[in-house]
Amino acid sequence: MASWDRNTIILLDLVKQPENARCADCGAPVIFTSKLDPDWASYKLGVFVCLNCSGTHRDLTDVSRVKSIRLDNWEDDLVEFMRRNGNAVAKAQYEKSVPAFYYRPQQHDCVVLRDQWIRAKYARQEFTGKNGHLQKAYSSAGFCDGTLWKKGKNKRQFQKRRFVLSQDDFTLRYFIKEDSKVAKAIISVRNMNAVFQPEKVGHQNGLQITYMTEDRTRNLFVYHENGQEIVNWFNAVRAVRYAYLRKALAPANDSELMPLLTTRSLKEGYMEKTGPMQWEPFKRRWFVLCSVDRKLLYFKTPMDALELGAVFIGTEAHGFSVRETPTRGSRGSRWRYGLTMETPDRNFIFMCEQELEQRDWIKAFQQVIAQPLLPQHYSIEANMKRKKS
Missing domain, CATH: 2.30.29.30 (Pleckstrin-homology domain (PH domain)/Phosphotyrosine-binding domain (PTB))
Incomplete structure (x- = not known):
C-alpha cells in the first residue's frame, strides 16, 4: 500500500475517535457525505477542524497550517504528530483557563465569533493560563469604556457613541459625545441581552442589545469596525450579566446561569x-x-x-x-x-x-x-x- 493511502486511512481512523469527530473550534460534526468532501486538519496544532473554521486557520500561518485529510499528501512525521495530539490534547492546552462567562462559539454562529475565538485560542493564547496579564484583564472584564457605532432611534444612520459598561452598579451607559458628563441612557443589565445580528444590522460585526424600559422591549443596534473589539464588548456584557445573576439567583450554579447569559430568539x-x-x-x-x-x-x-x-x-x-x-x-x-x-x-x-x-x-x-x-x-x-x- 502506498504511503499516501496508508496515511489517509490512519487520519480517517483518527477522525472517527469521539474527541476528533467534531471540529475543535466550533463543534461541527465531521460528516463525510462524499469522497470529494474537503475535511481539514492543522498539522501545526494537531487539531481536526471543519471547512468553515479552516478558513481562519489559513490566515494564521505563524501558528497553524491546514491540509485536507483526503485531498492532500501527508508525510509520515505529520501523521505521527496528529496521532500524538488531537482535539482533546489541544483543548487541554489552549482552553485551560477560559472564563466561565466567555462565549464558546457553535457551528452556526456568525463569522466574527468563530474567527475571534480561534485567534484568541491559538494566536493570542489567551486561555493557556501562561499569560498573567490576560487573566488579569478577564478578571476585570466587567468594565468596558469605548466607542461604538449606534443606529439612531428614528433614523437608519449609525453614529459614534461612547459606551460605558460597569459591573459596579450593573449598568450600561451611552453618551452622545465622548466628553459628555450626562449619559443619554442608563440601562440595567437585569434584563439585558446581547446577540450578534450581522444580517439585520447590515455589518459583519453587528450586535443587537435588548433590554426592558418602562415594561417595553427596547433594541440598540451597534457595531465596531474591529472584530476583536466587538467580541470583547459582547463577552463583557456576558461578564456583567454573570456577576449580576450570581448575586440575584444565589445559590444557583454555573450550569443554571450559563443559558441565561445570552438568549436567542426561537x-x-x-x-x-x-x-x-x-x-x-x-x-x-x-x-x-x-x-x-x-x-x-x-x-x-x-x-x-x-x-x-x-x-x-x-x-x-x-x-x-x-x-x-x-x-x-x-x-x-x-x-x-x-x-x-x-x-x-x-x-x-x-x-x-x-x-x-x-x-x-x-x-x-x-x-x-x-x-x-x-x-x-x-x-x-x-x-x-x-x-x-
Whole structure:
C-alpha cells in the first residue's frame, strides 16, 4: 500500500475517535457525505477542524497550517504528530483557563465569533493560563469604556457613541459625545441581552442589545469596525450579566446561569396581523418569538428601537394553542397561509407569505406551548397584564 493511502486511512481512523469527530473550534460534526468532501486538519496544532473554521486557520500561518485529510499528501512525521495530539490534547492546552462567562462559539454562529475565538485560542493564547496579564484583564472584564457605532432611534444612520459598561452598579451607559458628563441612557443589565445580528444590522460585526424600559422591549443596534473589539464588548456584557445573576439567583450554579447569559430568539420574521375584532385590515409586522421568556414581540421593521406590542404564550393547560387557519375571508391580507393562536383573552390571526413559513411558525409556537411554565414566567405574565390594564 502506498504511503499516501496508508496515511489517509490512519487520519480517517483518527477522525472517527469521539474527541476528533467534531471540529475543535466550533463543534461541527465531521460528516463525510462524499469522497470529494474537503475535511481539514492543522498539522501545526494537531487539531481536526471543519471547512468553515479552516478558513481562519489559513490566515494564521505563524501558528497553524491546514491540509485536507483526503485531498492532500501527508508525510509520515505529520501523521505521527496528529496521532500524538488531537482535539482533546489541544483543548487541554489552549482552553485551560477560559472564563466561565466567555462565549464558546457553535457551528452556526456568525463569522466574527468563530474567527475571534480561534485567534484568541491559538494566536493570542489567551486561555493557556501562561499569560498573567490576560487573566488579569478577564478578571476585570466587567468594565468596558469605548466607542461604538449606534443606529439612531428614528433614523437608519449609525453614529459614534461612547459606551460605558460597569459591573459596579450593573449598568450600561451611552453618551452622545465622548466628553459628555450626562449619559443619554442608563440601562440595567437585569434584563439585558446581547446577540450578534450581522444580517439585520447590515455589518459583519453587528450586535443587537435588548433590554426592558418602562415594561417595553427596547433594541440598540451597534457595531465596531474591529472584530476583536466587538467580541470583547459582547463577552463583557456576558461578564456583567454573570456577576449580576450570581448575586440575584444565589445559590444557583454555573450550569443554571450559563443559558441565561445570552438568549436567542426561537424564530424571527414577517407576518401579517389583524386587530382584536378580526375585521381590521392586516398589517405586516416583524415578529420575534423568544422561548426563554415565552414572549411574542412585534415591530414595524426588524430595526425598530421599540416594540409595538407583545403577547405572552402559556401552556395548553392554560388555554393556549395554535392551528392552521383557512384563508377565506382574510380581510385585506395579501398573503395566503394563515394560522390562529388561541389565548384565554383573544385569538390572534397571522398570515404568512409562504407555506413553509406557516409551518415553521406553527412548529415554533407549539414548541413554546409544550414547555412547562417556570416561576419567573408567572411574573412576566403578570407584568404584561399590568401594562395593558
